[in-house]
Amino acid sequence: xxxxxxxxxxxxxxxxxxxxxxxxxxxxxxxxxxxxxxxxxxxxxxxxxxxxxxxxxxxxxxxxxxxxxxxxxxxxxxxxxxxxxxxxxxxxxxxxxxxxxxxxxxxxxxxxxxxxxxxxxxxxxxxxxxxxxxxxxxxxxxxxxxxxxxxxxxxxxxxxxxxxxxxxxxxxxxxxxxxxxxxxxxxxxxxxxxxxxxxxxxxxxxxxxxxxxxxxxxxxxxxxxxxxxxxxxxxxxxxxxxxxxxxxxxxxxxxxxxxxxxxxxxxxxxxxxxxxxxxxxxxxxxxxxxxxxxxxxxxxxxxxxxxxxxxxxxxxxxxxxxxxxxxxxxxxxxxxxxxxxxxxxxxxxxxxxxxxxxxxxxxxxxxxxxxxxxxxxxxxxxxxxxxxxxxxxxxxxxxxxxxxxxxxxxxxxxxxxxxxxxxxxxxxxxxxxxxxxxxxxxxxxxxxxxxxxxxxxxxxxxxxxxxxxxxxxxxxxxxxxxxxxxxxxxxxxxxxxx
Ligand code: 5AD
Ligand code: SF4
Numbered sequence: 001x002x003x004x005x006x007x008x009x010x011x012x013x014x015x016x017x018x019x020x021x022x023x024x025x026x027x028x029x030x031x032x033x034x035x036x037x038x039x040x041x042x043x044x045x046x047x048x049x050x051x052x053x054x055x056x057x058x059x060x061x062x063x064x065x066x067x068x069x070x071x072x073x074x075x076x077x078x079x080x081x082x083x084x085x086x087x088x089x090x091x092x093x094x095x096x097x098x099x100x101x102x103x104x105x106x107x108x109x110x111x112x113x114x115x116x117x118x119x120x121x122x123x124x125x126x127x128x129x130x131x132x133x134x135x136x137x138x139x140x141x142x143x144x145x146x147x148x149x150x151x152x153x154x155x156x157x158x159x160x161x162x163x164x165x166x167x168x169x170x171x172x173x174x175x176x177x178x179x180x181x182x183x184x185x186x187x188x189x190x191x192x193x194x195x196x197x198x199x200x201x202x203x204x205x206x207x208x209x210x211x212x213x214x215x216x217x218x219x220x221x222x223x224x225x226x227x228x229x230x231x232x233x234x235x236x237x238x239x240x241x242x243x244x245x246x247x248x249x250x251x252x253x254x255x256x257x258x259x260x261x262x263x264x265x266x267x268x269x270x271x272x273x274x275x276x277x278x279x280x281x282x283x284x285x286x287x288x289x290x291x292x293x294x295x296x297x298x299x300x301x302x303x304x305x306x307x308x309x310x311x312x313x314x315x316x317x318x319x320x321x322x323x324x325x326x327x328x329x330x331x332x333x334x335x336x337x338x339x340x341x342x343x344x345x346x347x348x349x350x351x352x353x354x355x356x357x358x359x360x361x362x363x364x365x366x367x368x369x370x371x372x373x374x375x376x377x378x379x380x381x382x383x384x385x386x387x388x389x390x391x392x393x394x395x396x397x398x399x400x401x402x403x404x405x406x407x408x409x410x411x412x413x414x415x416x417x418x419x420x421x422x423x424x425x426x427x428x429x430x431x432x433x434x435x436x437x438x439x440x441x442x443x444x445x446x447x448x449x450x451x452x453x454x455x456x457x458x459x460x461x462x463x464x465x466x467x468x469x470x471x472x473x474x475x476x477x478x479x480x481x482x483x484x485x486x487x488x489x490x491x492x493x494x495x496x497x498x
Contacts, residue, residue, distance in 0.1 A: 067103025
């Protein structure tokens with residue numbers, strides 16, 4: 001007989017230490033979260049174990065991530081649960097269970113998923129027990145789900161962005177069902193804490209500080225697929241970071257669609273700058289990054305906190321989207337070209353060594369070559385360290401999709417090429433500014449091309465390659481930046497200061 005642990009009555013802290021094999025999965029599932037999910041993890045573990053015994057080998061699961069850092073972090077949560085229920089994780093899609101964590105910000109992300117599903121189908125034909133799951137932003141779009149239900153019937157499980165914490169429960173439903181399981185929620189105000197996470201890197205980690213977005217930029221589908229803005233309570237964030245630091249993490253990336261509006265929906269309101277001050281106090285934490293900042297909400301308080309901080313990295317991602325005030329208005333960005341430039345000037349004056357990167361969209365409805373000229377003008381003035389340039393992609397359901405005067409492809413292409421050239425030229429000017437200096441680098445990996453080198457990341461997000469071995473991974477070491485090669489440096493470990 002199984003020993004009995006009533007998950008309803010134990011705290012989330014205790015939960016992490018419970019031997020899930022001791023959970024009586026014959027009783028009713030608890031109603032409260034995350035206890036309920038631990039119950040389903042225990043149940044799923046039985047299923048995975050018996051399947052593995054039948055095959056006489058471990059079961060393998062593969063998660064493919066499309067899209068942004070949010071999806072990468074969500075995938076670590078999925079991986080944590082898969083590991084907990086007994087799967088081995090692999091990068092090979094020829095696995096027993098394949099999960100695509102999808103993106104839908106631009107249509108090409110959707111097309112990639114459809115293309116690769118065909119390949120998965122051929123793998124599944126050879127391996128009948130194989131399971132396939134789709135989740136993430138694309139699944140929040142009814143038209144995409146409808147298409148999968150019609151044309152990709154071999155998919156076993158579909159879920160969205162709001163119920164990812166229920167993955168263990170969904171897995172059990174999938175195993176117990178012989179039909180496609182679809183569970184998509186339109187919204188949620190729930191944030192479930194304390195579920196297992198399997199981190200990709202032992203020394204750095206993303207942390208969600210908020211979910212969703214309230215900005216409704218007129219081209220963007222994110223508010224529709226990720227829902228309204230919800231901030232996590234600062235105590236939860238600090239506690240999670242402290243736990244990570246105790247496990248060896250030295251760098252955190254605070255994640256949110258618009259971190260500058262962090263805390264607005266909390267009962268005890270708090271600003272992002274105040275949160276940063278608290279994070280800074282965490283002993284053992286060496287570096288703090290964050291992403292993404294909306295220019296309209298970037299406060300003087302934040303600039304001050306960044307300036308005074310010893311830990312906040314010298315990098316700010318500040319999406320411009322367009323340099324034309326007319327287009328910015330149609331995009332519902334709520335700042336003008338001049339306001340953006342004044343903001344950058346203020347930041348540069350306070351923190352001269354800060355690297356600034358951006359996102360730019362070309363081909364928004366109604367954009368004329370003179371609007372692209374305005375964008376190019378901003379790029380020349382700001383001199384971004386890097387700019388991600390995107391061709392506008394029409395997203396059904398967004399206000400921009402129904403705007404008249406969509407721009408012809410050839411005109412978009414011409415504007416895009418013109419912009420790209422200026423972006424590259426100015427970024428080249430910025431690169432190399434640190435040549436001859438010694439800077440701290442967090443060593444991330446052994447270089448893929450040359451195993452005698454390791455690759456580290458500077459505070460300003462630039463990469464440096466230098467002689468070293470795997471023992472340096474996760475350490476912050478001073479590196480003399482000898483030569484700049486395009487967008488990275490070749491350096492030497494500075495033995496004097498290390
Ligand atoms: N088309 C092209 N690019 C887009 N982005 C968001 N929505 C779209 C779209 N419909 C870009 C923005 C954003 C980045 C993450 O993706 O530049 O900052
Ligand atoms: Fe999309 Fe704008 Fe929200 Fe960024 S701020 S996620 S671009 S709606």
